[in-house]
Amino acid sequence: MAKEENDTRLVERVCAGDIYAFQEIVERYKKKIYCIAYDIVGDHHEAEDVSQEVFIKMYRALVRFRKDAKMSSWLYQITVNSAIDSIRKKKARPHIHVEDIEQVSFRERSLESASPEANPERRAVSSLMQHHIDQALHKITPQERAVFVMRHYNEFKIKEIADVLEVSSGTVKSLLFRALKKLRKELSSSQGRHRWEAEYE
Amino acid sequence: MIVEALYGELALEENSILEKHLKECASCRKDYEEMAATVKTMSRRIRSEPDAEFFEGYWDRLAERMDKERVIHTTAAKGWKSVMFGSQKVFPRWAYQAAASILLVVVGIFLGRTLFTPDRVMQEQVTMAKAVSEPATQVNVSQRALDYIQRSKLIVLAIANFDPESQDPYALNLPYQQQISKELVQEASSLKEELDDRRQHRLQELVSDLEVILLQIANLEEESDMSAIELVQDGVKSRGILFKIHLAQFNDGSKVHSEDSRALDKSKSF
Numbered sequence: 428m429a430k431e432e433n434d435t436r437l438v439e440r441v442c443a444g445d446i447y448a449f450q451e452i453v454e455r456y457k458k459k460i461y462c463i464a465y466d467i468v469g470d471h472h473e474a475e476d477v478s479q480e481v482f483i484k485m486y487r488a489l490v491r492f493r494k495d496a497k498m499s500s501w502l503y504q505i506t507v508n509s510a511i512d513s514i515r516k517k518k519a520r521p522h523i524h525v526e527d528i529e530q531v532s533f534r535e536r537s538l539e540s541a542s543p544e545a546n547p548e549r550r551a552v553s554s555l556m557q558h559h560i561d562q563a564l565h566k567i568t569p570q571e572r573a574v575f576v577m578r579h580y581n582e583f584k585i586k587e588i589a590d591v592l593e594v595s596s597g598t599v600k601s602l603l604f605r606a607l608k609k610l611r612k613e614l615s616s617s618q619g620r621h622r623w624e625a626e627y628e
Numbered sequence: 629m630i631v632e633a634l635y636g637e638l639a640l641e642e643n644s645i646l647e648k649h650l651k652e653c654a655s656c657r658k659d660y661e662e663m664a665a666t667v668k669t670m671s672r673r674i675r676s677e678p679d680a681e682f683f684e685g686y687w688d689r690l691a692e693r694m695d696k697e698r699v700i701h702t703t704a705a706k707g708w709k710s711v712m713f714g715s716q717k718v719f720p721r722w723a724y725q726a727a728a729s730i731l732l733v734v735v736g737i738f739l740g741r742t743l744f745t746p747d748r749v750m751q752e753q754v755t756m757a758k759a760v761s762e763p764a765t766q767v768n769v770s771q772r773a774l775d776y777i778q779r780s781k782l783i784v785l786a787i788a789n790f791d792p793e794s795q796d797p798y799a800l801n802l803p804y805q806q807q808i809s810k811e812l813v814q815e816a817s818s819l820k821e822e823l824d825d826r827r828q829h830r831l832q833e834l835v836s837d838l839e840v841i842l843l844q845i846a847n848l849e850e851e852s853d854m855s856a857i858e859l860v861q862d863g864v865k866s867r868g869i870l871f872k873i874h875l876a877q878f879n880d881g882s883k884v885h886s887e888d889s890r891a892l893d894k895s896k897s898f
Contacts, residue, residue: 444828483693585632
């Protein structure tokens with residue numbers, strides 16, 4: 428509650444012409460916005476681009492922000508919509524997805540910090556599993572993915588997701604249900620599934 | 629109900645109803661078990677996150693992009709980056725404009741001195757400074773502060789950009805800068821009092837910073853005292869005066885972007 432009050436004060440300060448207040452908002456939310464964007468778009472460069480767009484859109488639209496609304500919800504809504512728009516634009520232009528060196532290095536570092544004691548073989552199995560999970564995640568629709576990643580990886584409750592996206596809780600549950608069904612199917616059909624899942628158990 | 633149960637969002641009573649149903653319905657039980665396994669597998673995902681350095685530099689990259697996009701849309705606020713990173717070689721457009729203004733003032737004074745008596749010139753300058761410094765009753769205090777900042781900027785820039793190695797100290801026309809500085813220092817205290825709204829806190833701070841610098845300029849003893857001028861230059865640098873001025877003016881200019889917000893609603897995906 429106190430944080431929300433602070434958010435409201437920050438918004439007031441930005442509206443009064445205080446750019447430092449805007450910087451404070453960015454510092455406060457950059458990581459969460461970036462992570463949601465990354466979970467939806469699945470690419471670090473695109474996630475940074477989307478997260479920057481979110482803050483720019485927010486800054487430009489701040490004068491129209493309803494004072495009774497929750498700033499964080501509004502920010503998350505812009506994030507989800509911008510990430511989905513980015514996926515649409517990307518689909519519209521020919522694109523071959525190649526995981527770049529930076530992306531692979533982020534993944535390797537994350538795997539190392541998650542299980543520093545693991546031997547190289549086990550780490551390779553884990554890496555393969557991560558690959559299959561990411562692939563499955565990007566086979567579901569952007570809307571289903573948005574709802575799924577918010578609930579599963581970003582600790583939003585179903586009701587909170589409904590509030591952020593301005594849809595009913597029923598719609599969120601339905602999207603989550605469909606997402607889980609499709610993910611199951613994708614993980615099952617993945618050729619390496621039995622190998623990595625069995626080895627990892 | 630299954631989804632809520634999987635994520636532990638089902639009330640106790642509803643949970644027992646579901647459990648009872650799952651015991652009786654093989655199809656729902658299969659769905660539930662499969663989904664529970666999927667939730668477990670998906671929980672093993674490790675998000676590949678960038679390192680701390682990436683997030684530390686986030687604001688700088690965002691500020692740079694905002695700067696660039698403003699150039700595209702308004703051709704204003706160029707130079708935020710160069711001010712921010714302290715580039716001294718490439719000056720932003722406003723610096724050239726300010727330098728041109730100062731040059732015009734210097735040429736004007738030179739011509740004036742050759743045509744009129746010093747007393748009369750000084751009297752006219754003081755009258756002009758008073759007229760410029762006089763607060764307009766119809767203009768709100770923030771606008772007055774921005775006007776004050778703009779006038780102070782011209783003085784501060786003249787001193788900050790002065791290079792003793794390549795410029796004649798007398799080209800600075802220090803007596804004139806000092807006269808205007810005195811006028812601005814006198815205006816500062818009333819302006820600071822009027823900037824009492826907490827939302828104007830930054831403007832108030834900037835006016836205070838400018839007051840200190842302008843007071844130093846007003847008290848410079850002679851034009852050839854380079855160490856005193858360098859002291860003022862150091863003060864401008866250490867307090868980040870030019871950066872703060874630019875931010876205040878950038879922020880004021882950005883309000884014209886409100887129309888861009890209309891595009892936001894159109895891009896809704898949900």
